[in-house]
Amino acid sequence: MKLRFTKMHGAGNDFVVLDATQHPMQLTHEQLRHVADRRFGVGCDQILVIESSRTPGVDFGYRIFNADGSEVEHCGNGSRCFVRYVVDKGLTDKRTVRVQTVNKILELRLREDGRVTVDMGAPIFDLPQVPFQPEGLTPRALNGFDLWPLALGDGMACEVAVLSMGNPHAVQRVEDVDHAPVGLIGPQVEGHERFPRRVNAGFLQIVSRSEVKLRVFERGSGETLACGTGACAAVVAGIRLGWLDEAVEVHTHGGDLRIEWAGLTQGLEASVFMTGPAQTVFEGEIEL
Numbered sequence: 001m002k003l004r005f006t007k008m009h010g011a012g013n014d015f016v017v018l019d020a021t022q023h024p025m026q027l028t029h030e031q032l033r034h035v036a037d038r039r040f041g042v043g044c045d046q047i048l049v050i051e052s053s054r055t056p057g058v059d060f061g062y063r064i065f066n067a068d069g070s071e072v073e074h075c076g077n078g079s080r081c082f083v084r085y086v087v088d089k090g091l092t093d094k095r096t097v098r099v100q101t102v103n104k105i106l107e108l109r110l111r112e113d114g115r116v117t118v119d120m121g122a123p124i125f126d127l128p129q130v131p132f133q134p135e136g137l138t139p140r141a142l143n144g145f146d147l148w149p150l151a152l153g154d155g156m157a158c159e160v161a162v163l164s165m166g167n168p169h170a171v172q173r174v175e176d177v178d179h180a181p182v183g184l185i186g187p188q189v190e191g192h193e194r195f196p197r198r199v200n201a202g203f204l205q206i207v208s209r210s211e212v213k214l215r216v217f218e219r220g221s222g223e224t225l226a227c228g229t230g231a232c233a234a235v236v237a238g239i240r241l242g243w244l245d246e247a248v249e250v251h252t253h254g255g256d257l258r259i260e261w262a263g264l265t266q267g268l269e270a271s272v273f274m275t276g277p278a279q280t281v282f283e284g285e286i287e288l
């Protein structure tokens with residue numbers, strides 16, 4: 001079978017985008033892993049499958065798969081590429097699009113400057129919903145928000161803020177993110193027994209109250225050049241811990257994202273807004 005695809009990226013977090021608006025598409029785990037493989041396939045961090053929607057008021061459906069073939073709930077950078085794709089392909093003439101993911105409806109706006117702003121919905125702090133199992137652990141409260149100790153291998157440990165953006169995140173503060181041992185600690189946090197569905201591990205360096213640097217070891221994909229939900233989670237955690245103001249510029253190795261959250265003034269259920277780039281790289285066909 002031949003599969004047509006579009007290769008895109010959002011701040012260097014790269015995607016293979018598949019159009020299933022005309023015909024339903026069901027790829028096996030092996031096929032997904034093959035498409036994502038950087039040597040034997042196209043290569044990407046995530047695969048995005050765009051579907052039509054039968055829900056009134058919702059324009060499209062959208063499914064997300066990590067490079068290891070696992071299906072996930074949310075992808076911030078992917079959602080920006082999704083809206084760029086449906087507009088560029090003429091699948092809609094709207095500039096504000098509503099899309100159904102596995103567990104929420106997102107609203108996305110393609111701006112005049114080509115960047116995309118996404119209403120990412122409210123962060124989730126309820127630990128069972130993340131899901132995170134804190135039984136027997138004693139958190140350290142900072143500014144009223146908990147930091148949780150995690151035991152790692154070889155006597156190592158770290159302290160993380162835990163929350164969900166629809167997908168799970170564990171964020172730890174580091175002094176110098178460029179030299180942080182992301183490749184060593186990231187996989188241990190990702191697969192930690194306290195996170196029954198694994199977790200995205202964020203490493204956050206505070207530059208000022210409105211500027212941070214971030215690296216994320218993503219669940220199911222490894223370290224990526226940027227992670228949109230990771231940026232939202234890190235900024236929300238930083239705001240709740242008293243380190244950051246409401247609007248923050250996030251520098252990743254792949255580019256910059258702007259994250260805004262007014263949760264401390266408008267209530268914790270306020271939406272997080274993410275603005276950033278979305279680019280098409282090339283199109284092609286792969287034999288499966």
Ligand SMILES: N[C@@H](CCC[C@H](N)C(=O)O)C(=O)O
Binds near residue numbers: 074218228
């Ligand atoms: N790159 C994404 C997140 C993709 C999903 C994540 N790896 C997970 O398993 O939750 C982003 O930009 O948010």
